[in-house]
Amino acid sequence: MTHKILIIARSAPYGSSLAREGLDYVLTSAAYDQDICLLFLGDGIFQLLKGQQPKQINLKSQIGAMEILPLYDIEDLFVVEEDLIERNIDTKDLGMKVVSIKRAEVSQLINSQHKVLSF
Amino acid sequence: MTHKILIIARSAPYGSSLAREGLDYVLTSAAYDQDICLLFLGDGIFQLLKGQQPKQINLKSQIGAMEILPLYDIEDLFVVEEDLIERNIDTKDLGMKVVSIKRAEVSQLINSQHKVLSF
Amino acid sequence: MKFSLLILASPYSQQGGLSALKFAQACLNQGHQIYRVFFYHEAVQTASFLQTPQQDESNLHQLWCELAEQHKIDLVTCIAAALKRGVLDKSEAKRYEKDGFNLQKPFELSGLGQLLDAQINSDQLITFA
């Protein structure tokens, strides 16, 4: 049976490895044919910024690794409008196609899932 | 030569081991006859709360380990008035004798030291 | 109910491992089942048998081993997260030509598929970070 799983990505990339380890779980789950959707909450938004060049600090690109998501049919990438505004980021600064929702809509998204996990 | 060393304790106890490991450094420095003073900043204030009973969560008491400080002649324990107010704590809730200063006085304290380290 | 635990917390730097143990014990006391405990991120260090805490400190490695043996609990350590952090069993040590190892039964190394399996097949997966 395919489960609807929501992964909440709350960590900025590079300062902590949680962003990367969360993404590794997303890719594993997708490989096992689960129905994954991703919500970038708070600092998680920074994972999506265009033009990341982490070679400079000897780390692997987070956004680079995310480019594979559409190949796994993961196309529901949600971001929260208020988080973007708070961080002075426009959706055109993001390197992936996202769906922007309001904070008030997040609980609906959570409630519609079989399973939820946050990194 | 004796150095004036300021240790800034910014971590709440128990959730992280930093509070304890910072204190271990304080005790080591005192044993080597340095002139130590301690500034509890932000959540560091929580290290001083009376009535800690961490046996409940299988950890060793932070405030208990601090009772030894006067024996090492460490008597300058500074706290910041605004931090206390923000956390709804009164100096009478604290288990150690402290000197309360204002945020605006902290930089003076820092500037008067030979060395500063924060945990 | 079937519970699984995901532990991310570093065993001696954060409280999460101790909380998870208490939670697991409370589950078992109430007749619930622990389907799996999965160690990921910093928590992979819990699997190392080399840890040597002071006598008045909890030995998290030992406590998990005891709980696992008593109640037949599956203790799975994420292999990718563990290898880079220097936690490996005898066969990985051999494969990578390392002079020693620090993980053995009841802990075992496996992939993230085991976490997905735990999430799908448990009623609740609780994260301790």
Added chain:
Amino acid sequence: MKFSLLILASPYSQQGGLSALKFAQACLNQGHQIYRVFFYHEAVQTASFLQTPQQDESNLHQLWCELAEQHKIDLVTCIAAALKRGVLDKSEAKRYEKDGFNLQKPFELSGLGQLLDAQINSDQLITFA
């Protein structure tokens, strides 16, 4: 000038270890001296020679060893913080009857007095957390 570094960051979970390496390299390039690098809190894991990162990842243990050998830098790991986290050398392993060890030269185990000594005898002690 004489610099010392205090590293608290976990080698593969946080960026602090990588930043410290870059800082040390920049110090040396400019003719400054590194008096000591002290590994405390989670950073004690850096001393373990068992770490096995993927080939396209930095091996922090290896990079520190190379820098230390090239420039005769003192790499000191806090013994109390290391033992409880499962990082120990051959003689500690023997003392505590552990089946294996994971720390050897150029890393060494010592007490917090070495951090105090570094703080007092360096012009600056920079913390990477």
Added chain:
Amino acid sequence: MTLHLIQRSPFSNSALKDCLNIIDSQDSILLMEDGVYGLQHSLMQQTKLTAYALQEDMTARGLTSKNSIKEIDYCEFVNLCSQHQHVISWY
């Protein structure tokens, strides 16, 4: 219905704030580990949500019960988890 586990101090970490930003009025909050310092925070003193705090973590830290926040033990913690559809950790 979701149970939100707050595992960090709200004075030094955004876990509680981030959670409150998106929480549903039907959801519950459990303060645990350094999250129990939330008892001292204005965000919790105002809240109308159903809120709990883990007794062991409060006692360990020398904190006492405030307002309408219910103290619970690990046994009740397990029960709460079994009664909610989702359990999300904030750290």
Added chain:
Amino acid sequence: MTLHLIQRSPFSNSALKDCLNIIDSQDSILLMEDGVYGLQHSLMQQTKLTAYALQEDMTARGLTSKNSIKEIDYCEFVNLCSQHQHVISWY
């Protein structure tokens, strides 16, 4: 004169706020690691302090320079440390 190293994101951690609470007008700030996300934060957009950000960490994260905050490399970072009486890390 103190150089303050901000090593965490101000949106999820209080490091920057705690530092600004006690900083002297003569002091300087260096944003590094996740601290460079401070470039996007209102606290840094208002500041009159001397502020720097580590170029490598900005480039890694896809951030570009803002306002009066000076981009520096590791070589200048080392110089700044040698020019200040104290260097304090906030994390």
